[in-house]
Amino acid sequence: xxxxxxxxxxxxxxxxxxxxxxxxxxxxxxxxxxxxxxxxxxxxxxxxxxxxxxxxxxxxxxxxxxxxxxxxxxxxxxxxxxxxxxxxxxxxxxxxxxxxxxxxxxxxxxxxxxxxxxxxxxxxxxxxxxxxxxxxxxxxxxxxxxxxxxxxxxxxxxxxxxxxxxxxxxxxxxxxxxxxxxxxxxxxx
Numbered sequence: 001x002x003x004x005x006x007x008x009x010x011x012x013x014x015x016x017x018x019x020x021x022x023x024x025x026x027x028x029x030x031x032x033x034x035x036x037x038x039x040x041x042x043x044x045x046x047x048x049x050x051x052x053x054x055x056x057x058x059x060x061x062x063x064x065x066x067x068x069x070x071x072x073x074x075x076x077x078x079x080x081x082x083x084x085x086x087x088x089x090x091x092x093x094x095x096x097x098x099x100x101x102x103x104x105x106x107x108x109x110x111x112x113x114x115x116x117x118x119x120x121x122x123x124x125x126x127x128x129x130x131x132x133x134x135x136x137x138x139x140x141x142x143x144x145x146x147x148x149x150x151x152x153x154x155x156x157x158x159x160x161x162x163x164x165x166x167x168x169x170x171x172x173x174x175x176x177x178x179x180x181x182x183x184x185x186x187x188x189x
Contacts, residue, residue: 013051016041017062018069020048025102029109034058044061060119063110067123070100074157075134082142091154093172097164104164131157 004012023040024032034055038045052058062099077095079088098128111120142149159175162168 014065015049016043016048017058017065019043020058021062021066021103021106024062025106029059029106029113056115059110060116061108063116064119064123066103067107070103071130073099074160078134078138080141082144085142089176092156093160093163093176096160097167101164101167104161108165115146 001135006179019041020037023037027036027040032046034048036050037058048058052061074092074096077088077092088136105158110116111123131153132146132150135146135153137147138144159172162170162175
């Protein structure tokens with residue numbers, strides 16, 4: 001960490017994780033090594049090895065960090081009240097696909113690989129906890145009990161991620177079917 005403050009060190013590491021994760025998303029996980037990533041990112045390999053002990057360490061840390069950021073962006077777009085709920089439901093699948101489709105495809109490649117599966121289990125256990133807490137925060141804004149919001153959130157997220165992965169409009173519409181009675185029912189609750 002010579003010549004860097006801790007803040008600079010952390011900022012550079014975050015920059016590397018983001019660039020390398022995007023590199024894997026563009027180049028593919030398999031067959032892309034440190035040299036290829038370094039070229040893609042405009043760095044030399046020693047820069048990457050300064051922050052990560054090896055390729056696995058880079059993959060594990062960058063996937064967790066970048067997908068946590070995706071999750072934060074998703075939550076930041078959440079409805080602010082019950083009237084805003086339908087904007088969110090209508091907008092979020094397309095926003096997710098456009099902005100994060102490649103990242104989701106890479107995340108599933110990483111977390112379903114036998115070498116990294118335990119990291120995926122850990123990440124998704126955290127997702128379960130974070131989205132439950134998030135539903136508790138939304139409960140007051142939407143007037144819907146968090147016990148109902150939590151499973152609905154997971155259905156929405158699954159539909160969004162599936163759409164981001166495969167751009168399957170039929171599946172998305174089947175999951176998110178427009179139902180005027182349901183919309184007026186939720187707004188009345």
